[in-house]
Amino acid sequence: MSDTTHRFTVEGMTCGHCVAAVREELEQLPGVTSVQVELESGAVVLDSTEPLTTEALAGAVDEAGYRLVEVSS
Numbered sequence: 001m002s003d004t005t006h007r008f009t010v011e012g013m014t015c016g017h018c019v020a021a022v023r024e025e026l027e028q029l030p031g032v033t034s035v036q037v038e039l040e041s042g043a044v045v046l047d048s049t050e051p052l053t054t055e056a057l058a059g060a061v062d063e064a065g066y067r068l069v070e071v072s073s
């Protein structure tokens with residue numbers, strides 16, 4: 001079974017702590033196997049064993065204190 005890849009952009013991160021906070025929240029979503037967060041662009045690439053809704057992704061980002069601004073497929 002191949003993973004589902006989600007790509008989206010997070011706004012408001014300013015340092016490595018922000019990146020860690022976002023990654024930590026996203027890793028708690030069901031089936032997540034990998035989270036890559038790029039600080040400068042805000043680009044996130046997340047792999048999961050099942051599809052996740054934009055609402056679920058945005059909720060996790062919000063928990064961390066940041067904002068999901070764009071989802072690209």
Ligand SMILES: [Cu+2]
Nearest residue numbers: 014015017018
């Ligand atoms: Cu920070």
